[in-house]
Amino acid sequence: MNQVKQTKRTTIYDLAELAGTSASAVSAVLSGNWKKRRISSQLAEKIMRIAEEQGYALNMQASLLRREKSHIIGMIVPKYDNRYFGSIVELFEDMARARGLFPIITCTRRDPQLEVEAARTMLSYQVECLIATGATDPDRITEMCAAAGVRSLNLDLPGALAPSVISDNFAGARELTRRILKNSEQRLGKMEPLLFIGGRGSDHNTAERIRGFREAHADLGVAVHEENILACGYAPEKAEKALDERALGGNALPKGMFVNSTISLEGVMRWIRRSDHLDDRSLVLGCFDWDPFVTLLGNGIEMVRQDVPGMLNKVFELIESGANKPVVIQVPPLIPEAQEA
Amino acid sequence: MNQVKQTKRTTIYDLAELAGTSASAVSAVLSGNWKKRRISSQLAEKIMRIAEEQGYALNMQASLLRREKSHIIGMIVPKYDNRYFGSIVELFEDMARARGLFPIITCTRRDPQLEVEAARTMLSYQVECLIATGATDPDRITEMCAAAGVRSLNLDLPGALAPSVISDNFAGARELTRRILKNSEQRLGKMEPLLFIGGRGSDHNTAERIRGFREAHADLGVAVHEENILACGYAPEKAEKALDERALGGNALPKGMFVNSTISLEGVMRWIRRSDHLDDRSLVLGCFDWDPFVTLLGNGIEMVRQDVPGMLNKVFELIESGANKPVVIQVPPLIPEAQEA
DNA sequence: CAACCTTGCTCAATCGATGAAGCAAGAATT
DNA sequence: AATTCTTGCTTCATCGATTGAGCAAGGTTG
Structure with a gap:
């Protein structure tokens, strides 16, 4: 029994x-x-x-x-709800194991408090190295690691105290913006300033993408007004709400949008559906991040796909070289050809 | 000093x-x-x-x-590339931490060898309990755990040796099939047998879904031919290839499809795009799994959303109750209203 | 045949945290 | 005054694996 x-x-x-x-x-x-x-x-x-x-x-x-080296490598990651972080985690595990390391990953939901707790726990488990992915306060984590004599690296979002591997957000955003503007010209007959939506104004990536966004407009001689920049946060609801508020503002919404993540795109698409624009072919969209279904959405949405294997290769190069200086390595993202549906 | x-x-x-x-x-x-x-x-x-x-x-x-209890709880998971497993992992971490446990998660890519190695490693780390999510060989893992005196549970796919928490695949598939058939009738004027595509014929979930698929056809008096069941695997490419082969077979492809996961749906959508059916409103689709962008795809795709919080609640109930008997707990999935675009 | 290797093992200290057992000093009780 | 109790600590064994040191037996060399 x-x-x-x-x-x-x-x-x-x-x-x-x-x-x-x-x-x-x-x-x-x-x-x-x-x-x-x-x-x-x-x-x-x-x-x-x-x-x-x-x-x-x-x-x-x-x-x-008993041993002096733990061979444990830790990673904290904000979310598992999109392809970008999903592939980072999956490939990271793979590459770590291929190097004889044991990967421990934990999700911190963009919560600074949770990030710190997670880092402390990982240090208790004697990690040899901690990768802070998309951390809200990477320097805090670097300090904690340094105090314990543990290496740390930043991924996706840079910090000032440890080496960082990030996408070339400026160049990526500039090219993405250029493409959206070109598409917009083609479909609407003229170029009009785009709307930037999603992300946090305080984070480096969003700031750089806004810079690229502005630069591309300037390159093509289009003026962007300040109210076209809506760094409203990452959650879909926030994008949806920001569009609602912007729409109430009186003047018409731009026909073209630069959406700062697939998660924000979810909110944007929901808003578009609600406002009966779903089949409006004059809506021209681009998204900084990639998702297989977005390709199929049929609005010819341009996407930037961050080069996850490229970034993780750099991460492991840094780990193996033992470099500790706070450099920022920018990896060019991939911009696949958007396919018109 | x-x-x-x-x-x-x-x-x-x-x-x-x-x-x-x-x-x-x-x-x-x-x-x-x-x-x-x-x-x-x-x-x-x-x-x-x-x-x-x-x-x-x-x-x-x-x-x-030194201590007798590790408070470490392990989970193995097949992939991070879809919303279903993503939310399982994210919520699992959360619920584990809320209970004072330290979650360790590892991705085994549906590879039986990797599953066994991951389980062995987790046992080395003295996990108190191991959750095998969507494991290809759950009983093997249960045996390994039992040999080490460690509890184990199955999630998503059932095993014969440990308690399992799974979706009610039969009921979910039956209702999904019924809906696709109804939509099909509405759009095409008549009910025709659907195509089942994706998953592994050898796994319990796929088998149960096929059973529900058949039952729904029978309920509505529609005959399904054996060649309409394509359990070709989960990868997008496999679905794409299976459709190609089926299309070469001579007789026309059904206009309605039951797709067994979002990952398979990726392949199906790619095939549809390639074969210039993308705007074909006579294509009637349903998918066993949920993705926010699929809602927006505009083909009125029906989806079954597995009740992740419900399933994980059951998992932790089982853990806390200390039950070890190999019961199978079926959690009804949610079937949101599909919205026509 | 003594000195010296080589082979194939065992012994015991060690890693850092934990907690049962014990001990010394003062307070309370008889 | 002698006993017991309480407080506030310290001592030491322990968890399981690792590894430097060492030892015995047999082989080789001078």
């Missing part, structure tokens, strides 16, 4: 007794350096067989306590 | 020396049970002040080695 409750887990001492040898020999065999420890292959095989039979699993806590 | 050596991390022994007391007192104070250990509040305050000054961080490995 009832399962026999296994009170204690198998340890190397149990295996040693079963094999009629010492814990030391078992450890040497199971950690793979039995040749260096001059254990005979007979004994090694016997130990490995018994370990297998007993379903032995290493106690990492004990192992890590 | 003061911190100059950044090579070693501060331990309770360092703090003890600085405070002129014992490591034991430091441990008692910092672990919060100094009242039970009868430490004076004067000494407690002093120790806490010094710990703060030194930026002390607990060594979790040492702490966990």
Whole structure:
């Protein structure tokens, strides 16, 4: 009926007794350096067989306590609700494992308090390196890590105290804006200033994208008014609300929009649907981030796809080089050809 | 005396020396049970002040080695590339933390080998409980956990050896199919058998959904031919390829499709675009899974949204109740009203 | 045949935190 | 005055794996 409750887990001492040898020999065999420890292959095989039979699993806590390196690498990430962060996390895990590291990831929901707690917890787990992805206060995290003698890196959003790998937001936004303006000219016959919507005015990426947005307008000789910049936050509801408010403002909404993330695009699309513009071919959109279904939305929405493999390659290069200086490495994003539906 | 050596991390022994007391007192104070250990509040305050000054961080490995409970809860998850798994992971982390547990999540890419390795690693980290989400071989994982005396649960896909929390795939698929057939009747004037595409014929969810798919056809008196069931796998390319092959088969493709995941829907939509059916209003689609942009795709695609909070509530109920019997708990999915574009 | 390797192992200290047991000094009770 | 109780600490074993040091047995060399 009832399962026999296994009170204690198998340890190397149990295996040693079963094999009629010492814990030391078992450890040497199971950690793979039995040749260096001059254990005979007979004994090694016997130990490995018994370990297998007993379903032995290493106690990492004990192992890590003794060793000097934990081989644990931590990452904090704001959300899992879009393709950008999803692919960062998936590829990060993969690349970490390929390098013999154990990745620990935690989601901090863009909450500064949670970020700090998560960082503290990761330090307790003896991470060797902590990647702060899209952190609201990356420098705080770098300071905490530094105090514990742990390396840290920033990804997606830069910090002033540790190396940062980010997209080239300025160039990406400039090109995206240029494309939206061109599309707008093609569809409406003339170029009109676009609306910038989404993101936080206080974050570096949004600021740089706004700079690129302005620059592209200037390049093409189009003036942008200040009220066309709505850095209203990332959540879909915020974009929706910002558009509502802007629409109430009196003067007509621009026909073209630069949307600062797929998450904000969700809100924008909801607003568009509500206001019966969904099939309005004169609406010209672009989005700084990529999602497979957006391609299929049929409005010929331009997208910028951030180069996640490129960014993570840089991250691991930095880790392996041991660099600690607060450089900012900008990785050019990819801008696929938008396909007209 | 003061911190100059950044090579070693501060331990309770360092703090003890600085405070002129014992490591034991430091441990008692910092672990919060100094009242039970009868430490004076004067000494407690002093120790806490010094710990703060030194930026002390607990060594979790040492702490966990000594304690009997790790408070670590593990989850393996197949992918991060869709909203369903994304929200599972995000909410799981949240609920785990709310219960004082430390969540560790790892992505196994639907790879049985990786699943086993991930499970072994999690056991090494002394997880108290392991949630196998959408595992290809859940029973293998349950066996590994049982051998280590660790609890395990299945989520999304059921196993025979541990409690499982899954969607009511049969009922969800039946209702989804019914809706697609009704839409099909409305748009085409008649009901024709649908195409089922995506998923693995070998997995329980796909099998149950196919059963619901057939049942709904039977309910409405529509016959489905075997060749209308294409359980071609989850990847977008597989769905795309399966449609290509099916289209080459000679007889015309059905106008209505039941797509078994958003990931498969990506492939289906790509195929539709390629074959110039994108604006074909006679195409009637439904998808077992939810994505915000799919709502906006404009084909009036019906969706089933799996009840992630409901499922995770059940998961934590099971954990807290200590149940170990291999029951299967089916959580009804939500079927929002599809909005016609 | 003594000195010296080599092989194949074991012993014991160690990592840092924890907590049961114990101890010294003062307070309270008999 | 002798005993017991209380307070506020310290001591030490422990968790499981790792690893430098060491040891015994057999082989090789001078």
